Amino acid sequence: MKHDYYEVLGVEKTASEQEIKQAYRKLARQNHPDVNPGDKGAEERFKEATEAYDVLGDSDKRARYDQFGHAGTDPNSGGFGGAFGGGDFGGFGDIFDMFFGGGGGGGQRRNGPTRGSDLRYDLTIAFEEAAFGVEKEIQIPRHETCSECQGSGAAPGTHPTQCTECHGSGQVKVNQRTPFGMVQTARTCPTCHGEGQMISSPCKACNGQGQVRNVKSLKVSVPAGSEEGLNLRFSGSGEGGKKGGPAGDLYVVLHVKSHKFFERDGNDIYCEIPITFVQAALGTEMEVPTLDGSVKMKVPEGTQTGTVFRLRGHGVPYRRGSGRGDQHVRVVVATPTKLTDKQKELLQEFADTTTQQQQMGKKSFFDKVKENLRDAIG
Known part of the structure; x- marks a missing residue:
């Protein structure tokens, strides 16, 4: 049974890319086969850490893993690994194209609530600000629910109507000839483009999209002791959701300026x-x-x-x-x-009146050789 990748690397699920990389490097150095010859346990831990980093160190694989677990990244698990990783469901991609119109996802209805996308903001702060903490106000460009139509996309006073082509399903059935004979497949409705509804009078504020582009001001409290690459998560501050869906999250990634002295x-x-x-x-x-x-x-x-x-x-x-x-x-x-003659004279006098050991502040190399010779002679 596979262990949780976050537990393998010893990091939280909110860990930044830098924290994941540092954790992997530490484990790799400790358990590398060259450092632990013949230690099968160390070799297994090295392989397990490498497998975990291969997934968590890749943003796409990590997203699939967070959503579907090991099945989201393992094409041999019978889960979603091949589908989301650009694979072909174990070699049956062409057959799925025939029956489902492109990887099995082409006929899905899209008129339900959709969560907004996550956003990333890179914030640069001073060395001292990272050490003692600081509050910054940042500006986040993002899509938000249109206040005029409340996200429906229809002009105020009107409502979207059900698509007469697909009757609100977002799909239409199409007969298609295949090597197995004539089959009926589901395709995205060409009239409503899978939405299941039509807008006869689009909202002028958002052009029927249900969302508008806006800039949001957000106060970011950077905690004392923050360091380079730290990820600060702000729930619900990402892109707005569609059709009543929740907003995504905002991740503020910290970058710390170097100090001229420290x-x-x-x-x-x-x-x-x-x-x-x-x-x-x-x-x-x-x-x-x-x-x-x-x-x-x-x-x-x-x-x-x-x-x-x-x-x-x-x-x-x-x-x-x-x-x-x-x-x-x-x-x-x-x-x-740039010593003067008098200063040079004083330094020479100092040298003439002190031993080499006094000047060096410790025993010279030749003194140690002489002591070793005396000890050897007895």
Whole structure:
């Protein structure tokens, strides 16, 4: 029995494409056969994760899976996989064309309520806005139910009438010769185009379509701790439904601008601070920029370039729960340039009065070699 693909990848059903990709990459690295030679369990988990990503990583396959489950993506399941995937019902496409007028769907009546399409809006926000949250007002162009005709498509005071050709069914029966003899098939009514009804006096506001194009203003609350690729779902804010059908949903996809000073990894942020040779040697207390403003950070004497200091609680707030990540500050010792003769003389005097170990701040390579030789000799 196949497991739920979302459970296989360990993500929610509302997960973004980026979240699905990250989850798959993590599982693939953990369970790859090259990393786990001879481990059949890891190999099976790798195959299962790959199969899940093959479906959820494709927007069309994912939509079919969400609606029909495994049958929506597996052409061998006897379900809807072949039909919705552009297949031919296991090789019988031509026969279905003969009997049902094109894949079995050509004769369906279309005059019932229809759900509106989902919409996507890409919203770009600043680094700090993603960290602490922000409220944005966006403009969404979409189709909405016509207020003049209430979605009927008929002019006010009139009503659609039943199609006299198909008597409201949206289909007409046609005799067709096939290799099996003369058969009767159902086709879309050419008069009402499958709607089952006719509009003699179309609404002027929507030209008989039942919908009008409009721009909706929507306030989007971006939660603190948001990150690149996060999907925010707004139920009922997508395209309007037809003939009384529900509206689709709106998905706001976040894009976060890079910062000139900070880099982010999860809820931790990283930065690099230059310090002078004197500050590194003697120690200092310095102002360090954070998301909350400058804070004092103590640099002990003898600090080496590349040393990383942690400022607890100065990272990005957690989107779920309380607390924040940390800020990691990497110091880089700057080498002085454009020295005067006097400064060079003082530095040379410093060099003459100190050992190489003192200048390096640690044992030199040659000191370690000498120690190893002494230990070997005993």
